[in-house]
Amino acid sequence: MTDVTLDTIANLAKKRGFVYPASEIYGGLRSSWDYGPLGVELLRNVRQAWWQAMVTGRDDIVGLDSAIIQAAEVWVASGHVDSFTDPLVECTSCNNRFRLDKLEDEHQCPNCGKRDSFTSPKQFNLMFKTFMGPVEDEGSTVFLRPETAQGIFINFANVVRTARMRPPFGIAQIGKSFRNEITPGQFVFRTREFEQMEMEFFVPPAEAEEWYRYWLEERRNWYLSLGMKEENLRLRAHEKDELAHYAAGCSDVDYRFPWGWDELEGIANRTDFDLKAHAERSGQDLRFYDQATDERYYPYVIEPAAGLTRSAFAFLLDAYHEEEVRGETRVVLRLHPRLAPIKVAVLPLSKKPELMEVAQQIADDLRPHWNIEIDVTQSIGRRYRRQDEIGTPYAVTVDFDSLEDQAVTVRDRDTMEQERVPMAGLVDHLTGRFAGLL
Ligand code: GAP
Secondary structure (H helix, E strand, C coil): CCCCCHHHHHHHHHHHCCEEECCHHHCCCCCCEEECHHHHHHHHHHHHHHHHHHHHCCCCEEECCCCCECCHHHHHHCCHHHHCEEEEEEECCCCCEEEHHHCCCCCECCCCCCECCECCCEEEECCCEEECCCCCCHHHEEEECCCCHHHHHCCHHHHHHHHCCCCCEEEEEEEEEECCCCCCECCCCECCEEEEEEEEEEECHHHHHHHHHHHHHHHHHHHHHCCCCHHHEEEEECCHHHCCCCCCEEEEEEEEECCEEEEEEEEEEEECHHHHHHHHHHCCCCCEEECCCCEEECCEEEEEEEEHHHHHHHHHHHHEEEEEECCEEEEEECCCCCCCCCCEEEEECCCCHHHHHHHHHHHHHHCCCCCEEECCCCCHHHHHHHHHHHCCCEEEEECHHHHHHCEEEEEECCCCCEEEEEHHHHHHHHHHHHCCCC
16 A cells, blocks of 8 residues: 655646646645646546436435525525634734644644744634625625535425425535635645535434434445545544534544545534524425325434545545556556546557557547547657556557557556457457446
């Protein structure tokens, strides 16, 4: 196993086009990141794997895509306006600001080392505020959503009515969220703009504990099914004083990041807090009407809330591997084939027109099936290294013999084994290798 550092993965991500610092040509904007050609494919693949596991692969969960900007009352009712805060302190010596609860030593500034230089803590609200329309006054104040979950709660009655769902059932959503974090950092781990994958599972209150346990296992297994190493994952139950204002119970799926165990996903029993709060503030009846028993009740909610950008980062870390090959270090991203941005690379041995023509034909044949890259630059050794570093499961090499025997060489990223395969059977051959993995 390779213990990869944050710098190593950030450098690889930048060098190969996964993640670039945002606004780089203007000196960068701390905590914002842009996803490059490979990063955007990785995110799409994680998103797709989650959606398949949580929505299209089941008959008890439906999807939603709610607005990022909602009525300000949503965030009053949910408790975010009053309680979505972190304790902020400022060092009076160097003027840097910190989250009090994240300081290693509450008496010493981690920046300048000065002792007892902090101001008394003030509760800092993490929501980004802006104005809707041309007038900038209190009445036009709106917030960028700090979680996708509330968009789901306020559409509960719409979904029950139109999709004819009844508890236990879930509503899932993937999208951007925004938090004005006091201390963003550790590359893309904690950013002010990020993407979440959240699902609210509405259950009869008596079944809440059982479903909570169910979702803990399901969510842990999802990371394992995408190749994450078991020794790098753990479930950790929150202490009572860690629980969010809405939660009766919460556990994190933690990942062993380079700096230690940290949260990948939270799974919470949110009780009926949100539906009740929105019903009270909006005056709408958000109870579920159970025709079978002629009863109305507020379902409890079990919420698995994952970070898309954070889990893509963890998948990168987990896949990173270095090994010695013939006296040289080989870097290989052992990404699960489903997550690999490029599934097959087509590599003509030279740029000679007769090889290029065959390679182009092969790429055209493969492209309807998988995401393909045709790479003609540099030596074949360097091209293999590049494909290993971006996690491409298979490379297909077209050489001069191919013109004679109508066959190509298929190279396996992980074993580096090579096999000669007739061009006419290449799609079937690769379909067999990918069977059950995509
Ligand atoms: N609706 C519940 C909720 O939002 P959370 O634990 O605050 O719960 C869920 O967030 C997940 O969203 C986290 O486990 C993490 O993966 C991701 N996340 C939260 N804040 C983030 C940030 N500033 N940057 C990147 N990802 C973040």
